[in-house]
Amino acid sequence: KNEVEQSPQNLTAQEGEFITINCSYSVGISALHWLQQHPGGGIVSLFMLSSGKKKHGRLIATINIQEKHSSLHITASHPRDSAVYICAVEKVSDKLIFGTGTRLQVFP
Amino acid sequence: DAGVIQSPRHEVTEMGQEVTLRCKPISGHNSLFWYRQTMMRGLELLIYFNNNVPIDDSGMPEDRFSAKMPNASFSTLKIQPSEPRDSAVYFCASSPGTHFSRPQPQHFGDGTRLSIL
Numbered sequence: 001k002n003e004v005e006q007s008p009q010n011l012t013a014q015e016g017e018f019i020t021i022n023c024s025y026s027v028g029i030s031a032l033h034w035l036q037q038h039p040g041g042g043i044v045s046l047f048m049l050s051s052g053k054k055k056h057g058r059l060i061a062t063i064n065i066q067e068k069h070s071s072l073h074i075t076a077s078h079p080r081d082s083a084v085y086i087c088a089v090e091k092v093s094d095k096l097i098f099g100t101g102t103r104l105q106v107f108p
Numbered sequence: 109d110a111g112v113i114q115s116p117r118h119e120v121t122e123m124g125q126e127v128t129l130r131c132k133p134i135s136g137h138n139s140l141f142w143y144r145q146t147m148m149r150g151l152e153l154l155i156y157f158n159n160n161v162p163i164d165d166s167g168m169p170e171d172r173f174s175a176k177m178p179n180a181s182f183s184t185l186k187i188q189p190s191e192p193r194d195s196a197v198y199f200c201a202s203s204p205g206t207h208f209s210r211p212q213p214q215h216f217g218d219g220t221r222l223s224i225l
Binding site for chain 2: 030031033035041042043044045048050086088090095096097098099100101
């Protein structure tokens with residue numbers, strides 16, 4: 001069993017829809033990271049969180065340490081949000097373990 | 109801020125050849141990571157350095173792979189001899205490092221797309 005599980009694997013949405021991507025992990029962590037990978041291939045760090053909730057623009061990330069679960073929400077989705085979203089957990093200093101990613105397509 | 113710089117962006121070579129991938133981390137960052145991304149296995153950590161010292165190389169697939177960080181501004185990942193199954197995208201990332209009391213976000217380069225024929 002993978003230490004980091006994401007769901008769904010693929011997600012399609014209409015522009016304007018509210019989107020949720022889930023991440024569950026089975027190990028103790030010091031932090032959880034959400035990354036975005038665009039079709040061009042580049043990877044951008046969206047959030048790093050150890051507790052609670054963070055918001056950046058239309059993106060919101062939450063984490064529940066007790067339940068070992070995190071969610072990434074996108075409000076008012078837009079075609080430019082189409083990308084692969086990757087959850088990664090940090091077990092010991094700096095070392096990341098990645099989920100398999102969620103491929104999101106937002107249609108106009 | 110130049111970000112993490114990787115070269116080359118693309119590399120196509122024949123099996124058996126030596127391949128060298130290069131990375132310049134963000135100035136002032138003390139941790140550097142090499143990752144490999146494939147369709148089958150997703151993103152995997154190969155090796156990471158802290159203050160130019162390799163800390164964990166448990167992800168390096170086999171002896172054909174080696175990585176060095178001769179100074180704080182440069183690292184290489186070498187594959188010799190290369191094989192078709194090494195074809196993947198290789199990412200380098202850096203972060204401020206473990207001397208901070210809390211985790212730090214990682215900054216990724218654009219990756220090197222490697223094809224071994």
